[in-house]
Amino acid sequence: MKTIYLDNNATTQVAPEVLEAMLPYFHELYGNPSSMHTFGGQVGRKLREAREHVAALLGASPDEIIFTSCGSESDNAAIRSALASQPGKRHIVTSRVEHPAVKALCAQLVNEGYRVTELPVDGDGRLDMEQYRRSLTPDTAIVSLMWANNETGVIFPVEKAAEIARARGILFHTDAVQAVGKIPINLSKTAIDMLSISGHKLHAPKGIGVLYVRKGTRFSPFLIGGHQEKGRRGGTENTPSIIGLGKACELANQNMEAENTRVKELRDKLENELLSRVTNSRVNGDRINRLPNTSNISFEFIEGESILLMMDEYGICASSGSACTSGSLQPSHVLRAMGVPFTMAHGSIRFSLSVYNTDAEIEFVIEKLPPIIETLRNLSPYWTTAQQCGSA
Ligand code: PLP
Numbered sequence: 001m002k003t004i005y006l007d008n009n010a011t012t013q014v015a016p017e018v019l020e021a022m023l024p025y026f027h028e029l030y031g032n033p034s035s036m037h038t039f040g041g042q043v044g045r046k047l048r049e050a051r052e053h054v055a056a057l058l059g060a061s062p063d064e065i066i067f068t069s070c071g072s073e074s075d076n077a078a079i080r081s082a083l084a085s086q087p088g089k090r091h092i093v094t095s096r097v098e099h100p101a102v103k104a105l106c107a108q109l110v111n112e113g114y115r116v117t118e119l120p121v122d123g124d125g126r127l128d129m130e131q132y133r134r135s136l137t138p139d140t141a142i143v144s145l146m147w148a149n150n151e152t153g154v155i156f157p158v159e160k161a162a163e164i165a166r167a168r169g170i171l172f173h174t175d176a177v178q179a180v181g182k183i184p185i186n187l188s189k190t191a192i193d194m195l196s197i198s199g200h201k202l203h204a205p206k207g208i209g210v211l212y213v214r215k216g217t218r219f220s221p222f223l224i225g226g227h228q229e230k231g232r233r234g235g236t237e238n239t240p241s242i243i244g245l246g247k248a249c250e251l252a253n254q255n256m257e258a259e260n261t262r263v264k265e266l267r268d269k270l271e272n273e274l275l276s277r278v279t280n281s282r283v284n285g286d287r288i289n290r291l292p293n294t295s296n297i298s299f300e301f302i303e304g305e306s307i308l309l310m311m312d313e314y315g316i317c318a319s320s321g322s323a324c325t326s327g328s329l330q331p332s333h334v335l336r337a338m339g340v341p342f343t344m345a346h347g348s349i350r351f352s353l354s355v356y357n358t359d360a361e362i363e364f365v366i367e368k369l370p371p372i373i374e375t376l377r378n379l380s381p382y383w384t385t386a387q388q389c390g391s392a
Contacts, residue, residue, distance in 0.1 A: 004314070004315055004364060005354070006317060006353055006365070008352040009153075009201070009294060012202065013354070014204065014244065015203040015204075017247055017251060018203055021243055021246075022205070022241070022247075023240075029042060029043055033046075033239060046239075054249045056250075058185055060188065063230070064187075064212050065210055066210065066213060066229045067237060067245075068233060069238070071198030071201070072209075073222065074196030074198070075099070075175050077211050077223075077233070078144070078173040078196060078213075079173060080222050081218075081220040082142035083142070085219065090114050091115045091141060092114055092142055093136060093144075094106055094118055094145065096120055097121055097146070097154075098146055099146065103333070115139070120337065122338070123339050129160065132161060136168050136170060141170070141171065142170065142172070143171070144174070145161055145174055146177075147174045147176040147178070148176070148182070148291050150177070150178045151334040152334060153178070153296070155291065158172075158190075159189075159191075162192045163190075166191035171194070177201055178201060178291060181201070181203075181248070181249070182292060182293060184256065192214070193217045196212075202249070203248045204245040208241035208245050219232055221233060221234065223235060260293070264292035266358075266362050267292060267293055270351060270353075271295045274369060278369075281373075282297070283298075284298055284321070284344075293353040295352075296321060296349070296351075297348065297349055298321075298345065300344050300392070301347065301383040303346055303347060304321055304347050307349055310375070311365075318349050319349070321349070331345030331346060343382065
């Protein structure tokens with residue numbers, strides 16, 4: 001059975017060009033980039049090239065790029081550094097819809113005596129900028145707001161938010177794990193001080209990330225060790241993956257505009273067709289300020305997990321907006337923060353496309369999914385009751 005992979009916000013396929021660029025660095029060119037000899041030196045040169053490609057995609061300078069092990073490490077390193085370098089400040093501003101890499105860290109920081117403001121979002125997943133302004137205090141050490149949401153694709157106005165923070169002398173970090181490679185970013189024109197990337201979301205391998213740290217920003221290393229990354233992140237570099245990430249950034253820089261236009265067309269076709277064929281369905285999140293590849297759709301009165309299982313029988317991969325925790329299906333914190341009603345939140349599915357999806361795949365999903373929804377609804381007592389009450 002062919003796999004139809006519409007779960008690219010979870011992880012992406014390594015691009016063939018990326019894999020090809022990486023392979024020699026596992027066996028032929030395995031030298032340590034820090035070695036004095038020529039054998040290691042050639043790997044060091046390739047690392048510098050990769051750093052330049054990452055910097056070019058972000059509109060940054062190569063020495064502002066720190067390679068890490070993943071997006072989660074980058075988020076943790078940014079926030080911990082901001083706190084360590086400003087010991088007098090004890091307040092953090094973030095949002096209710098951040099990824100656990102920020103959210104769980106902030107919960108831990110509360111246990112350590114910090115104060116955290118989690119800004120709410122509206123029904124479309126948008127921030128209230130006035131409320132944001134009011135949340136900033138002289139005690140605020142750092143603002144951490146994601147650039148784009150992994151579940152809904154909703155884009156926060158982080159450039160504006162960073163300017164507001166800078167005017168108040170507050171450091172600004174953004175988790176751009178879902179944004180990089182999908183929307184244009186030029187950090188040289190922003191007031192963003194730190195930004196996180198994860199390789200596996202943009203067709204590089206898992207286990208490689210980047211933390212951008214603006215020149216002049218005080219930085220306190222998260223991982224103490226050798227002199228690697230100019231002393232900002234100890235540990236011998238993951239050279240094949242760094243080289244792979246460099247290649248992925250080079251490809252994104254070359255192709256992003258054209259490919260994302262095509263991806264957006266496929267996403268819109270999928271979304272519009274499903275909405276028109278399935279009653280009691282809706283899109284979660286701001287449909288304008290949104291990543292081109294993401295569509296979070298709720299199918300009312302059924303469980304997202306059941307939809308996923310039935311789609312899986314056709315090889316269709318997506319995600320649901322609920323997580324099976326301790327035996328009960330809890331809607332995600334993102335949909336809850338948006339106030340999505342339970343009957344909608346439970347039946348939510350996130351489709352996230354990539355450049356590798358085709359029109360034929362989207363046609364297949366449009367054909368197979370509506371009957372799946374119908375079958376599940378016919379088994380659902382909520383659906384029967386809703387029909388009897390006239391709400392379906
Ligand atoms: N931030 C966001 C918005 C994400 O979507 C993810 C991964 O899903 C992460 C951070 C964590 O990245 P990693 O898996 O590389 O740790």
